[in-house]
Amino acid sequence: MISVSLATPPKEEKIKEHYDVAIIGGGPAGCSAAIYARRFMLDVVIISKHLGGLITDAEMVDNYPGLPEISGKELGERFVNHAKKYKADFVEKFVTGIKKVSDEFEIKLEDGRTIKASTVIFATGETHNKLGVPGEEELTGKGVSYCAMCDAPLFKDKIVAVVGGGNTAFTDAQLLAKHAKKVYLIHRRATFRADPIEVERVKATENIEFVIPYVVKRIIGENKVERLLLRKTEIKDGKIMETDETMELEVDGVFIDIGLRPNSLLAQDLGVNVNERGYIIVDEDMQTNIQGVYAAGDATDKASKFRQVVLAAAQGAIAAFSAYKYLKAKKTKK
Amino acid sequence: MISVSLATPPKEEKIKEHYDVAIIGGGPAGCSAAIYARRFMLDVVIISKHLGGLITDAEMVDNYPGLPEISGKELGERFVNHAKKYKADFVEKFVTGIKKVSDEFEIKLEDGRTIKASTVIFATGETHNKLGVPGEEELTGKGVSYCAMCDAPLFKDKIVAVVGGGNTAFTDAQLLAKHAKKVYLIHRRATFRADPIEVERVKATENIEFVIPYVVKRIIGENKVERLLLRKTEIKDGKIMETDETMELEVDGVFIDIGLRPNSLLAQDLGVNVNERGYIIVDEDMQTNIQGVYAAGDATDKASKFRQVVLAAAQGAIAAFSAYKYLKAKKTKK
DSSP: OOOOOTTSOOOOOOOOSEEEEEEEOOSHHHHHHHHHHHHTTOOEEEEOSSTTOGGGGOSOBOOSTTSOSBOHHHHHHHHHHHHHHTTOEEEOOOEEEEEEETTEEEEEETTSOEEEEEEEEEOOOEEEOOOOOTTTTTTBTTTEESOHHHHGGGGTTOEEEEEOSSHHHHHHHHHHHHHSSEEEEEOSSSSOOSOHHHHHHHHTOTTEEEETTEEEEEEEOSSSOOEEEEEEEEEETTEEEEEEEEEEEEOSEEEEOOOEEEOOHHHHHTTOOBOTTSOBOOOTTOBOSSTTEEEOSTTBTTTTTSOOHHHHHHHHHHHHHHHHHHHHHHHHHO | OOOOOTTSOOOOOOOOSEEEEEEEOOSHHHHHHHHHHHHTTOOEEEEOSSTTOGGGGOSOBOOSTTSOSBOHHHHHHHHHHHHHHTTOEEEOOOEEEEEEETTEEEEEETTSOEEEEEEEEEOOOEEEOOOOOTTTTTTBTTTEESOHHHHGGGGTTOEEEEEOSSHHHHHHHHHHHHHSSEEEEEOSSSSOOSOHHHHHHHHTOTTEEEETTEEEEEEEOSSSOOEEEEEEEEEETTEEEEEEEEEEEEOSEEEEOOOEEEOOHHHHHHTOOBOTTSOBOOOTTOBOSSTTEEEOSTTBTTTTTSOOHHHHHHHHHHHHHHHHHHHHHHHHHO
8 A cells, every 4th residue: 555645745756758668567577577678778767656566565485586575575675775776766656548649648647747758668467366355444454454565564462364265365364374363264165276385384383273265244343444344245146146154354455356356447548458357468579559659567468377576587588678679679760 | 608616606695595576587577476475475586696687798788768878888787686685585596497396386496495485586587698610618718708898998999790680789899899809790791680779880880891791601710719600691592501601800809699499498497388489478467377386478479479578677677577466366266
């Protein structure tokens, strides 16, 4: 979650009038694209309101080869600093619009300024899904959280629940178990998408208890989370159906880890094709359907099956290489 | 180059009778595959005579995101150690043969032992190309080298030549310029495949001189390299043609950086399809044409256009994921 403090107004970064490559998004894919584009001696700007990307929320990353057991925060910083070393420009602003004007792209920033670029790389990543149940919005920040990494220490010796069945839910549960007295892992199925090693680790953790198969129907509390209303599920004809059986669970907090959705609306506004789940469609060269427009990382259909930092970084490199080849060919033609 | 010392006979590593995944090759692709396969709780062996892979020859790597300005040796070690942390078994032996026997693969080692595995990942990388001119073989190790990283310090205040026009030739020339008095960069064209930033860097280095467009016809010397016989080239109908103009260049050493070829003979023996240049053909999931057989890294057709450590690592991760899904599906069927 991004908090903007009014006490420290965002500074006006110096930007050039025109860039060879504008990268939207400052996570592993965006930073890797910047590193490579700079190596190709292109003028590069990274526009990102969340430097380092979602990985910075991860308590511990142990699968980026060469950097074992690193905090997500440090890994994100390492990517950003690597790109800064290569003198990519950074602009910490939201993008409010993008359009193609003749041969280049005009990117509108929240402060009204416009950046022009010959090519664009969307490295916009994903956003957390919400449960969409009563109490969720009202109690966000009052016990409802989407970031265990950020908020786990607030629940020392308390009782918390994690909702979800993937790797994030399972690693978050382990992290929370170090702080909280008790962790419930609530999932709507009795099977899990999480890697077997993570499932084993959770099973071996004494203060984590599975609450399966249940769905959360309501988050209840005055001013802070007090309890959850759950409903048991069953599988009928391969589908998850809710039963009549309900229960309440007393908790001080609930962490919602039920997946993510791609940040691709901006790309769609520009006319970039996405798949049925909203992920940006790219070919092997990370090229979208629009000439000069590339995408890399978790917002792409290539990453959605296997979201890994090392893949995002590789895709960023490929996208930069494609942009370089495109610009070189264009220059030769002139 | 691999040197085997008779004084220290290779130790007999303990191996299991059967593995879920046998990875052939211990560079970034192989180690990344091992890390991921172990995260999926599979039994993994890496068979490699050259732990860390060819990247360990690089003086300095500055494009593996998150680890700027790291020596190739350290980067290779970091990959190996990451895989060791995950308790992959390592066997430092050559593979002399591989065959499919009913539902599994039998991998024959140089010491006569056999490793059985349910799946195989070829992460065999590439080998340096040779010029194929008189004197090259005779004077290898006597001034002819394929590894500037290994041998640059031997040429302190001497005169050396680098042959090639790609990134390796250009980064090697820069490295050699730090040691040698004078570096000639010989290339058969007047244009270069190397990244523009590397070309700029070489141009900015005072003691590097371009010798273009020339080809090396002969390496001359008694017991050690003394001079090179070069022949000027010209482009005719888009083809490189040799002219009548020759020259001799006095040098103490010559570094040959004219590309690499894939180590794919073992895979071909098993029936794996390769492209016209010998690179292993894989799909998006790093699957070859044989069920249960995957490939990753520089030996694959996917890497041959853009050989980068971060790509090899990403492909290793994908190959491991594919092997895991294949084994899981097989288990479910039984």
